[in-house]
Amino acid sequence: MKTGDQTLNEILDLAAAHFRVPKEKLSPDDDFFKTLGIDSLQTLDLLTKLENHFRVELPDYELQGVSDFRTLAGKIQARL
C-alpha cells in the first residue's frame, strides 16, 4: 500500500510529465488549474491519467471543489 506522500509524489510526477511542466515548479498546495494552466477538457485528461495510473475510479463529483494536489492525493489515497 502506498503512503500518502508516495501518492502525492506520483501525482506531481504524472502532472509534470503529462502537461510538460518542470516538476520543481509544482508544489502540493498549488492550485493545479492555475499552475498547470489547464481547462475543463484537460482536467478530464488528468483525471483519466490518474485513474489509469492508480487503477482507481474517481467519480467526478468527488473532485468538485478540489483544486490542489494534496487534497487530490487524499481522494485517491482513500480509494487505494
Add this chain to the structure above:
Amino acid sequence: MTESKVHEAASAANAKRACEGSGLSWTFADGVIELALHRAPCNELGSASLEELEVFVTALESLQSEAHALIIYSDMKPGFCAGADLRELYQRSQAMEKLEAARGVRDFLERIHRVLNLIDASPLTTIAAVHGVTFGGGFELALACDLIIADKMARFCFPELRLGLIPGFGGIPRLKRDLGNAVVRDLLLTGRSFNASKAQQVGLVSQVVGEGEALRAARATAAQIRKFDHATVAAAKNFIKPIPYDELRREIDLFCELFSQPAVEAGLRRFVESTDAQPYLP
C-alpha cells in the same frame, strides 16, 4: 437545409466518393467508409454539423451496397465529441419566442434521430473509434455504432441532468439496449464519467487500445469484417441489433417536455456563462 438540397449535395459528394466539409469529412476506399469529425473545439453538434451529417447519411445510403464497414473518428485532440452545441442551443432559444424555440428543438431532435437511426440500422458494420471526451451527444453518436473501440484516454458521460434535461439523441434507449439497467442508471442519474477501462468492464467498449491507436485498431477490425460475406454480416446484425424506435420517439417527447421547464434555461445559462474549470461537473 431542404431535403432536395441534401440529396443534391449527397449526390455530388457520392460522385467523388469523398467529401471535405467544414466540420466533417469522409472517404471511401477498399470497402471502408471513414467519417472524420473535425469541428473545433471538440466536434460540438449544432445546426451546421447536423446539415453535414444529413449529407453524409444520404451518401452512406448510396455507398453501403459497395462497402462493408463504416468507421467514425475524430481529428480533434480533446476527444471524439463533446455533445450538443449548448452555446448555440442557448443563443438560439434566447433569440426566439418560447413556442418557436420548442419547435426548433423538436425539429433538430427529429433530424438528428433520423441520422443516428440510419447509422444504427445500416447494413454495414459500424465502428466508433474514440478518444478523449465522448460526452452527451458524442456518446450517443458512438452508441449508434455496432462497436466502440476506445483509446485508454477516452471518457464517457451523460451530463444532461445537470441542465435539467435527459440525453436527447437516442442515448437512453440505446444504452438500455446494450447494457444492464443498473449501469444506465449510474451513468444517467449521477452524471459521472466512465474511463475506457470501466466502459469496457460494463460491456460498452469492445476494445481498449493505447493512446492514439483507436483508428488503427478500427481499421484492423474493418479488415477482419471484410473476410465475411456482406449479406450474412448484414443479416446477423439485423437479427441481433433491434432499433428501439418506440422508445426513441418517447425520448424526443420527454426531452421536449423537459426543455420547456425553467430549470433548463437556468442550466444552459450557467453552462454558457461558466468560467469554471470544471463546468462538466454536476
